[in-house]
Amino acid sequence: MVNKTSSSTYQPGRNINDIQKTYGIKKVIKLASNENPLGPSKKAVIAANTITKYLNRYPDSKSINLKKAIQEKISKKNITEDNIIIGNGSNEILELVARKYLSQNSEVLFCKHSFLVYKIISNTMSAKIIESKPISTKDNSFMGVDLDSMKSKITSKTRVIFIANPGNPTGVALPIKDIEVFIKKISKKIIVVIDEAYYEYSSYYGFKSGISLLGKYPNIIITRSFSKIYALAGIRVGYGLASKEIINKFNDIRQPFNVNYIAQRMAKESLSDDKYLKKSLDLNNIGMQFLKLEFDQLKISYLKSSTNFITFYLGNKTQQVYEMLLSEGVILRSLENYGLPSYLRVTVGTKDENIMFIKKLKKSLKRIL
Structure with a gap:
């Protein structure tokens, strides 16, 4: 603890x-x-400038157009709009996970030196925090998640596991096949969150997403952000991918207008700017x-x-x-x-x-x- x-x-x-x-x-x-030093996509900036006259109206509470854009970008048969939730930054999705699945009588597990928000949201729900040990080298050139150490920390009270892939602040990514082997060995009652805030960067270096696992394992949630590669940190928008059942649970507890109009539109346009x-x-x-x-x-x-x-x-x-x-x-x-x-x-x-x-x-x- x-x-x-x-x-x-x-x-x-x-x-x-x-x-x-x-x-x-x-x-x-x-x-x-x-932060991306280039700033936002020009297409996204132009779109933002053209919609200011509509800001007297509430945004689409379901972010339908952005969900469609995400679905098209991912291009996976097992991902529909029902498998997507849009958040006020991916941090909101992480917080929804904590609110729905953690409590005073539960445990949450993640690797030491992980993203600090995992601790913050877990403390909010008074959950017991368990940290597994990282793998590190003597020459200080590697520090990754030790999935064996993580598995050894699981108890009957473990409800959520957070795995940042790649990690922050380490920057180290795990092969998705290793994560799948880990998931196969644990209870399907444990929610596994794969935080892919930096996925676009890691994919450039050959690492694969956990999206392929969504259809196989109903206990997986993947989170992504528009704050990093898409340079939209200032307007707060991200998304989560999961089973329809999990997404419905999140929609039951989230705020109805959680993502503003400009954020939805800029995120949508960013996805189309290859x-x-x-x-x-x-x-x-x-x-x-x-x-x-x-x-x-x-x-x-x-x-x-x-x-x-x-x-x-x-x-x-x-x-x-x-x-x-x-x-x-x-x-x-x-x-x-x-x-x-x-x-x-x-x-x-x-x-x-x-x-x-x-x-x-x-x-x-x-x-x-």
């Missing part, structure tokens, strides 16, 4: 205005929150390779990420470097809250942002030595 974590202890990446005022500097780059998606993925890969090469030259260990961020190891220099970078106008993510005080997380930015980060990192490391 772990200590309680409330929303007040969740510390998002520092914002640009805050750093500008604190340090009296003008140029600040934020590489802390895994050129934007490719451009975003290509830019990310170029930036990822650049950062890895620089880390290798600096002999800095980092986790093998399949996302748009890299978590790297600095040992006892971590906090000092983090603060120096802030003073130089570079915002990274401290991972102390995740139980990883010796690591920092950097989002892959534009070419200029990546270069600035490495330049300031080298300067900071030189000052410490």
Whole structure:
């Protein structure tokens, strides 16, 4: 069991205005929150600008058009509109899972160093939190979910298991076949949530989605976000995929107008912009390779990420470097809250942002030595 974590202890990446005022500097780059540096699809922005005259009307409470767009994008026979729920960010879907399946007498299971929201929503329902151990290497290059350790933590009270694939803040993805083997071994009464917030990035590197498992196992829920690859973090929209029975249970407890009109429309248009998606993925890969090469030259260990961020190891220099970078106008993510005080997380930015980060990192490391 772990200590309680409330929303007040969740510390998002520092914002640009805050750093500008604190340090009296003008140029600040934020590489802390895994946001797409390209910004939203132009098609999505144009769509948003054309619908403002309708904002006096309530949005479609069922998000029908967005569901149709998701169904077409996924192109799976086993996925219909009845298998989709739209949320105010994928976080809302995660919260619906907790509200429906967790209670004071139940247990929730996830790997240590997982997304902090899992703790927050579980604490809200007073569920007992159980953390399994991750697999890690001595050279600090790998830290993934240990499914055997996770299975050993299951009890008769386990109601929900969260598996982020790829993980956040690790960036490490699991082969979906390994997750299926795990699911086969556990009770079908346990809800397994596969959090695919970074799926589009991991698919670029060859990892497959858990969508193929939905028709086989009725206890699976998959969540996805428009905040990452589609750059819609500011308007909060995500979705969940599950059996019709589970989706109906969620619809019974969600707010009726949970996703606003602009969010629905921008998400729909984003899904149809394949050129934007490719451009975003290509830019990310170029930036990822650049950062890895620089880390290798600096002999800095980092986790093998399949996302748009890299978590790297600095040992006892971590906090000092983090603060120096802030003073130089570079915002990274401290991972102390995740139980990883010796690591920092950097989002892959534009070419200029990546270069600035490495330049300031080298300067900071030189000052410490």
